[in-house]
Amino acid sequence: MRKDDSTLKPVPDGPPPAPVVQRLRVRYAKRGRLRFTSHRDISRAVERAVRRADVPVAFSAGFSPHPKISYAGAAPTGVASEAEYLEIGLTSPCDPERLRADLDGSLPPGLDVVDVVVARTGGLADRLECSAWELRLPGAETGLATVAVEKFLAADRVEVERMTKKGLRRFDARAAVLTLAVSEGTTRTAGQKPGPSCVILRMVVRHAVPAVRPDDVLTALRLVADFAPPVPPEVTRLAQGPLDESTGEPADPFDLDRDATRGGDPGSADHVVGDL
Amino acid sequence: MSVESLFPRLEALLPKVQKPIQYVGGELNSTVKDWDEATVRWALMYPDAYEVGLPNQGVQILYEILNEMPETLAERTYAVWPDLEALMRSEGLPQFTVDGHRPVRAFDVLGLSFATELGYTNMLTALDLAGIPLRADERGDDDPIVLAGGHAAFNPEPIADFLDAAVLGDGEQIAIAISEVIREWKSEGSPGGRNEVLMRLAGSGGVYVPKFYDVEYHADGRIKRVAPNRPGVPWRVNKHTVMDLDEWPYPKKPLVPLAETVHERFSVEIFRGCTRGCRFCQAGMITRPVRERSISTIGDMVEVGLKESGFSEVGLLSLSSADHSEIAEVAKGLADRYEGTQTGLSLPSTRVDAFNIDLANEFSRNGRRSGLTFAPEGGSERMRKVINKMVTEEDLIRTVTAAYGQGWRQVKLYFMCGLPTETDEDVLGIADLAKKVIKAGREVTGSRDIRCTVSIGGFVPKPHTPFQWAAQCDDETVDRRLHALKMALRGDREYGKAIGFRYHDGKPSIVEGLLSRGDRRVGAAILAVWADGGRFDGWSEHFSFERWLRCAAEAGIDVDWYTTREREEKEVLPWDHLDAGLDREWLWQDWQDAVNDVEVEDCRWTPCYDCGVCPTMGTEIQIGPTGKKLLPLTVV
Structure with missing residues (x-):
């Protein structure tokens, strides 16, 4: 370490860290x-887990x-998900399926x-345009839920308030909701046998700023029709990805990476990292 | 009878509380054994928040050892925060374990590990939430045996009314022995109920059952005597000492929490015990003699522990880690082995005089060189002689100069305020010392970009130390001295900006003092504080000095009498019947030596000075060097 020149940012002794040769995308x-x-817990x-599995992860x-x-x-904390995404930079190439199993x-x-794929295209985060959510509402009434959903969908705008880290924010919860449907099912809390019957709300919501979360939609249902489930809902994100206009559902965001593997998307060649 | 998981009921409450992950369990390496296949079931509690309790070594070691026994299972429980406590009360949800989410009252033993006395109110919350009567004499055959361990259990008298039993010292072997006694008793059909199993435990000589002892008092409030109130119960209860740490290489599979905790690393105890003889240090007195873990076992434990946990930092724990006879070889071996793997090594508790720069360089080879911490404890040479912290000013300046010269930019210095015989000048001496440190650092680096932080806390006289007779300094005096020190540091034009100052005021120390040296009568104050809402006394945002003073007064407890009163040589102390092995006459002589500034050497390197522990307990010093090498890992 330098001791005489405080204007230079000190750098550690030793060689620079090994470069990234491959990026893997993980669902x-x-x-x-x-x-x-x-x-943060995750x-x-x-x-x-990366250390335990001896994954050759790159360091800054x-x-x-x-x-x-x-x-x-x-x-959010407390919400289950079937579709969360991260990307790992590696210092030596790994087989995606093996990394999936090890991790x-x-x-x-x-x-x-x-699911794990080799990143062959740019901007995974940009591709996550919308999410499909499922809310299980034990003790709620299907009839009331149906009325509330109809009123919500009929509205142009439903303003809700939520406490965020930056204070109380007020925003529209309607425009981001692409689809919203009511059905019936059973509750399924952790490790349990199927529980009592409940109302299920299924919705596809476009990612926006500020984000419209499933609980914001519940707040909106309360505002438009006094629909208030007796206990907190069990919320699960089922999928997220680019909006498939034909189905109205999120598509698999890894499709582009897989297409690139098959040589189907020459435009993405610029983003290929490493020399597999 | 099978026990249902409480998780479905808990789960409904979790969306409403802060940091719900701390209550769900499922940590890597955690164990949920089949309830019905076990005969002896332990709930282990660290009576503080999960984030503090989870990393606790003692609980992790016992959890693993007990779960390795075929007919025993162990689960963990921690103090729940007030937000969840309120919900549990309104929903009637009892205290649960985080492993199987079973009700604590269904277990055979509730084992509490008390590292500090400030967890006592949290114990009462847990008992109450569990539906276990707070007072031991109100418990029935269906209630668990409430058992205390940890350093605070060397004087469990203030919580004697709430405990069925306590054990002193190392827990590994005695936990197994207790499990065995309970298994036998249950297999016989639990004859004689609760009293019988407690009698069997007490009769073994290694378990203290408070209710089998009566305390008599003099008219002036001092204790007259403590005596067994039935045959078959020993007059004195001994501490336990594990003699071969290599035979007990735990934790093997450290618990890896999902929630953030206070220590995010894999810790290996490199030795137990310390004979440096610092007179304020209860840990050093009650854990004698020194027993080292060998370099090869340390190396194996680090390898397995890192592999099992995925932690990126290793902490080499002990009371004074640089004193291990082969610490240089351990440091170099680990630094070699983990070079280039982004694995950090840390060495908490390093003495100024045992520190050397080669060692520090090894420890920082794979990681940052951010800060070093030393604990001179006393601000003046005289003060350090009183406490037997044999560190000279020259030692300190030489060490920090070397550290600054080698690229460290930050040195932390720990001190205590309120030590016996302390004067205002002794405390102000800390400011002079800190300034000399900065001056020396600037000279050797030629830079003003170096810092020193002074961290200072109030001294609490502890049982089984030479200061067990001392008057505790009152909080007003401590606060006045801390203020004067702050002014002396902040007001210095030349050095003030380079010196940081962190301190705790003297009030929590008074409560800690009351709980440390209290007798059975103090239990009434603890109960009153708890009933008044006292929780989490180790947390400044929850601690209320006003509540403690008010409730103690209402319970008829004179806090000054227990804290700031000096004891006579012959006064019966509440813990005199609990044997840490220390010879009472030696302790008294050491107390007299302290007042006369007489120092005592470490018996590892000088002849035995007859503290009494080894002959009383049948133990001996176990140190290296072994001459063995720490092998590098083979590359896979």
Whole structure:
């Protein structure tokens, strides 16, 4: 370390960290009781799983190197998800399926790795345009829910308020909701047998700023029709990805990476990292 | 009878509380054994928040050892925050374990690990939420045996009314022995109920059952005597000492939490015990003699622990880690092994005089060189002689100069305020010391870009130390001295900006003092504080000095009498019947030596000075060097 020149930013001794030669994109689920993990909890768990599985993850330079793992739009604490995404930079190439199995085996049960692809295109985060959500509402009445959903869908705008880190915010919860439907089913809390019957709301919501979350939609249903479920809902993100206009559902955001593998998307060649 | 999981009921409450993940369990390496296949079931509690309790080594070690026994299972429970406590009360949800989410009252033993006395009110919350009567004498055969361990259990008298039993010292072997006694008793059909199993435990000589002892008092309030109130109960209860740490290489599979905790690393105890003889240090007195873990076992434990956990930092724990006879070889071996793997090594508790720059360089080779911490404890040479912290000013300046010269920019210095015989000048001496440190650092680096932080806390006299007879300094005096020190540091034009100052005021120390040296009568104050809403006394945002003073007064407890009163040599102390092995006459002589500034050497390197522990407990010093090498890992 330099001791005489405080204007220069000190750099650690030793060689610079190994460069990234491959990026893998990971779809993972948070299920059951692990839905209570926060985004920070998950990033610590992933970093440890990566070490346990001996994944050759790349590190940033500097005095406190960080593993090169980036996360896209994490579901809120308490919300389960079948479709969370992260990207890992590697210093040597790995087989995606093997990494999927190794990482899954090193994470606690409930944080499950579903799918891994080699990143061959840019901007995964930009591709996550919308999410499909499912809300299970134990003790709610189907008739009331149906009326509330009809009123909500008929409205142009439903303003809701939510406390955020920046204070109380007021915004429209209607425009971002692309589809919203009511059905019936059973509750399925962590590790349980199917519970009593409940109302299920299924919706596709466009990602917007500020984000419209499933609980905002519930707030909106209360505002338009006094629809108020007796207990907190069980919320699951079923999918997220680019909006497929033909189905009105999110498509698989890995499709483009898989197409690139097959040589189907020459336009993405610029983004290919490494020399596989 | 099978026990249903409480999780479905808990789950409905979790969306309404802060950091719900701390209550769900499922940590890597956690264990949920089949309830019906076990005969002896332990609920282990660290009576503080999950984020503090989860990393606790003692609980993790016992959890693993007990779960390795075929007919025993162990689960963990922690103090719930007030937000969840309120919901549990309104929903009638009892205290649960985080592993199987089973009700704590269904277990055979509730084992509490008390690292500090400030967890006592949290114990009462847990008992109450569990539906276990707070007072031991009101418990029936269906209630668990409430058992305390940890350093605070060396004087469990203030919580004697709430405990069925306490154990002193290392828990590994005695936990197994207790499990065995309970298994036998249950297999016989639990003859004689609760009293019988407690008698069997007490009769073994290694378990203290408070209700089998009566305390008599003099008219002036001092204790007259403590005596067994039935045959078959020993007059004195001994501490437990594990002699071969290599035979007990736990934790093997460290618990890896999902929630953020206070220590995010894999910790290996490199030795137990300390004979440096610092007179304020209860840990050093009650954990004698020194027993080292060998370099090869340390190396194996680090390898397995990192592999099992995925932690990126290793902490080498002990009371004074640089004193391990082969610390240089351990440091170099680990730094070699993990070079280039982004694995950090840390060495908490380093003495100024045991520190050397080669060691520090090894420890920072794979990581940051951000800060070093030393604990001179006393601000003046005289003060350090009183407490037997044999560190000279020259030692300190030489060490920090070397550290600054090698690229460290930040040095932390720990001190105590309120030590016996302390004067205002002793405390102001800390400011002079800090300034000299900065001056020396600027000279050696030629830069003003170096810092020193002074961290200072109030001294609390503890049982089983030479200061067990001392008057605790009152909080007003401590606060006045801390204020004067702050002014002396902040007001300095030349050095003030380079010196940071962190301190705790003297009030929590008074409560800690009351709970540390209290007797059975103090239990009434603890109960009153708890009933008044006292929780999480170790947390400044929850601690209320006003509540403690008010409730203690209402319970008829004179806090000054327990804290700031000096004791006579012959006064019976509440813990005199609990044997840490220390010879009472030696402790008294050491107390007299303290007042006369007489120092005592470490018995590892000088002849035995007859503290009494080894002959009383049948133990001996176990140190290296072994001459073995820490092998690098083979590359897979």
